[in-house]
Amino acid sequence: xxxxxxxxxxxxxxxxxxxxxxxxxxxxxxxxxxxxxxxxxxxxxxxxxxxxxxxxxxxxxxxxxxxxxxxxxxxxxxxxxxxxxxxxxxxxxxxxxxxxxxxxxxxxxxxxxxxxxxxxxxxxxxxxxxxxxxxxxxxxxxxxxxxxxxxxxxxxxxxxxxxxxxxxxxxxxxxxxxxxxxxxxxxxxxxxxxxxxxxxxxxxxxxxxxxxxxxxxxxxxxxxxxxxxxxxxxxxxxxxxxxxxxxxxxxxxxxxxxxxxxxxxxxxxxxxxxxxxxxxxxxxxxxxxxxxxxxxxxxxxxxxxxxxxxxxxxxxxxxxxxxxxxxxxxxxxxxxxx
Amino acid sequence: xxxxxxxxxxxxxxxxxxxxxxxxxxxxxxxxxxxxxxxxxxxxxxxxxxxxxxxxxxxxxxxxxxxxxxxxxxxxxxxxxxxxxxxxxxxxxxxxxxxxxxxxxxxxxxxxxxxxxxxxxxxxxxxxxxxxxxxxxxxxxxxxxxxxxxxxxxxxxxxxxxxxxxxxxxxxxxxxxxxxxxxxxxxxxxxxxxxxxxxxxxxxxxxxxxxxxxxxxxxxxxxxxxxxxxxxxxxxxxxxxxxxxxxxxxxxxxxxxxxxxxxxxxxxxxxxxxxxxxxxxxxxxxxxxxxxxxxxxxxxxxxxxxxxxxxxxxxxxxxxxxxxxxxxxxxxxxxxxx
Numbered sequence: 001x002x003x004x005x006x007x008x009x010x011x012x013x014x015x016x017x018x019x020x021x022x023x024x025x026x027x028x029x030x031x032x033x034x035x036x037x038x039x040x041x042x043x044x045x046x047x048x049x050x051x052x053x054x055x056x057x058x059x060x061x062x063x064x065x066x067x068x069x070x071x072x073x074x075x076x077x078x079x080x081x082x083x084x085x086x087x088x089x090x091x092x093x094x095x096x097x098x099x100x101x102x103x104x105x106x107x108x109x110x111x112x113x114x115x116x117x118x119x120x121x122x123x124x125x126x127x128x129x130x131x132x133x134x135x136x137x138x139x140x141x142x143x144x145x146x147x148x149x150x151x152x153x154x155x156x157x158x159x160x161x162x163x164x165x166x167x168x169x170x171x172x173x174x175x176x177x178x179x180x181x182x183x184x185x186x187x188x189x190x191x192x193x194x195x196x197x198x199x200x201x202x203x204x205x206x207x208x209x210x211x212x213x214x215x216x217x218x219x220x221x222x223x224x225x226x227x228x229x230x231x232x233x234x235x236x237x238x239x240x241x242x243x244x245x246x247x248x249x250x251x252x253x254x255x256x257x258x259x260x261x262x263x264x265x266x267x268x269x270x271x272x273x274x275x276x277x278x279x280x281x282x283x284x285x286x287x288x289x290x291x292x293x294x295x296x297x298x299x300x301x302x303x304x305x306x307x308x309x310x311x312x313x314x315x316x317x318x319x320x321x322x323x324x325x326x327x328x329x330x331x332x333x334x335x336x337x338x
Numbered sequence: 339x340x341x342x343x344x345x346x347x348x349x350x351x352x353x354x355x356x357x358x359x360x361x362x363x364x365x366x367x368x369x370x371x372x373x374x375x376x377x378x379x380x381x382x383x384x385x386x387x388x389x390x391x392x393x394x395x396x397x398x399x400x401x402x403x404x405x406x407x408x409x410x411x412x413x414x415x416x417x418x419x420x421x422x423x424x425x426x427x428x429x430x431x432x433x434x435x436x437x438x439x440x441x442x443x444x445x446x447x448x449x450x451x452x453x454x455x456x457x458x459x460x461x462x463x464x465x466x467x468x469x470x471x472x473x474x475x476x477x478x479x480x481x482x483x484x485x486x487x488x489x490x491x492x493x494x495x496x497x498x499x500x501x502x503x504x505x506x507x508x509x510x511x512x513x514x515x516x517x518x519x520x521x522x523x524x525x526x527x528x529x530x531x532x533x534x535x536x537x538x539x540x541x542x543x544x545x546x547x548x549x550x551x552x553x554x555x556x557x558x559x560x561x562x563x564x565x566x567x568x569x570x571x572x573x574x575x576x577x578x579x580x581x582x583x584x585x586x587x588x589x590x591x592x593x594x595x596x597x598x599x600x601x602x603x604x605x606x607x608x609x610x611x612x613x614x615x616x617x618x619x620x621x622x623x624x625x626x627x628x629x630x631x632x633x634x635x636x637x638x639x640x641x642x643x644x645x646x647x648x649x650x651x652x653x654x655x656x657x658x659x660x661x662x663x664x665x666x667x668x669x670x671x672x673x674x675x676x
Contacts, residue, residue: 207647233635244573248569248571303567
């Protein structure tokens with residue numbers, strides 16, 4: 001079996017670290033791994049398959065010998081270096097928002113639109129927003145069966161979505177408050193320990209945040225259907241890892257809760273945990289470190305004709321980021337694109 | 339000015355304590371305060387207006403000399419003792435769910451349906467569920483202006499809603515986890531520290547929880563309009579005090595975000611905090627200890643013709659419980675019902 005030289009851009013970040021772990025776990029055919037980072041992190045060592053590998057500084061020549069590059073070092077880094085790598089023939093799988101909505105670049109969740117890899121034939125492939133990835137694997141089977149008209153989402157997003165600084169801030173603030181000390185927000189706009197912040201990414205004129213717009217536009221692009229109406233309210237919660245979503249779905253044709261349960265039980269990338277009488281519904285700490293999008297609280301919405309309410313929880317570093325990126329790389333091999 | 343003998347049933351609980359504080363703060367015309375509780379808590383002392391008052395055991399004769407009784411000691415206590423007090427002519431304001439949906443008993447949020455106190459003419463008056471109270475003060479002005487068709491709510495509810503045991507569990511679990519110890523849930527079904535639990539109160543056959551049904555039915559009863567379609571997903575979050583709600587509202591006639599902002603700025607019991615470009619939106623720690631329902635993130639919903647998304651946060655022990663109960667008592671005086 002052919003093996004590939006794989007670069008990880010942002011190898012020391014929360015998502016980069018998870019990418020390396022996922023490559024290892026899934027026995028991805030890596031010939032040689034090239035962890036890359038900013039000058040500040042270069043020189044540190046990461047571990048891959050029991051081997052310690054030195055992190056090198058990201059430069060233009062970093063991609064000379066590379067076949068696949070997984071980027072997760074921020075939109076500005078992707079904006080500058082992804083086109084350089086792509087021009088050298090590297091397949092770039094980019095976890096930032098930079099290229100997601102560009103019309104020549106596919107935005108891929110393999111369970112939903114793996115075929116887009118071939119139809120777009122682009123060296124840059126975008127990985128969706130974490131909240132979107134775990135949503136579309138759940139929406140897709142429902143859309144195929146009953147055609148989705150409108151989706152109303154409220155999110156409960158973990159601090160890991162804001163990287164290491166987000167995790168550190170929740171831990172430090174919680175410890176300070178339990179010791180009777182006051183806290184000053186740094187990474188987030190307000191205290192996050194024992195609090196909620198209805199603000200993720202920047203605000204637009206119309207009152208939506210960029211995170212909310214991402215969920216709306218990326219869902220339509222991945223589902224390849226701009227008629228699906230979506231609104232979202234995204235909220236940061238004091239949870240370390242694992243994004244949760246309260247999702248209300250209106251369909252064109254009637255679908256029962258049991259039909260949704262049956263459909264999702266067979267859906268790739270989805271696991272149904274829905275036995276509320278026995279306290280079975282997914283929660284963030286139970287799904288951390290796991291791959292699927294977990295779905296529970298599936299019920300018919302009493303407020304409209306064809307409505308379904310449900311609750312989706314997934315490890316935002318896995319399906320929401322690292323796992324989906326590696327799955328895209330696997331699809332490139334499977335489809336013989338690389 | 340006439341003063342009244344006031345009994346507090348459940349005087350040592352989280353809501354009972356807050357009721358005594360609110361009576362004091364608002365200078366409610368109390369002749370004598372009678373704190374009542376179970377035999378287990380009887381004998382302890384509470385403080386009211388600088389005076390220490392012994393908590394007495396709740397018995398049938400507790401109400402002989404009472405004019406107003408505020409109940410917050412659980413549904414079974416209300417079921418047994420509220421009718422006894424009412425039969426003695428006491429005005430009972432009950433904070434439990436026991437009487438809320440009974441057709442002869444008014445369910446009152448003074449800003450919304452104070453007139454119900456006169457039309458029902460009942461000695462028992464029900465105080466709504468915490469999540470409902472803070473919602474209806476926001477919905478009412480919008481309904482009056484644009485007629486609400488449907489509301490989709492996702493809640494983010496603080497542990498104080500589960501009483502002292504809920505608060506203790508969040509604190510103890512958080513401390514244990516920060517010290518590297520494992521935790522075993524007692525009050526809640528799962529770990530609540532750094533986690534979310536999409537389960538408040540018991541489950542019904544149709545998959546909704548009782549908390550969700552309360553929000554649906556109580557909203558319709560208080561708003562006096564059963565045509566308002568409501569669905570809710572209620573979630574416990576690791577926040578000590580202050581319930582938050584992501585609310586999506588569809589109206590019959592178009593209403594702009596600015597119109598909603600203007601309406602709510604003038605609405606009683608509501609305070610608009612909505613300047614997202616300057617990080618102004620309400621969060622639980624900022625509203626704890628305060629009276630109004632705070633509203634922010636007001637925007638036009640891009641997913642439907644006449645839709646509004648907004649974010650409501652309020653201290654669940656105040657407007658959601660103690661404050662609303664005392665406001666009902668004030669209304670009884672104002673309307674010369676007592």
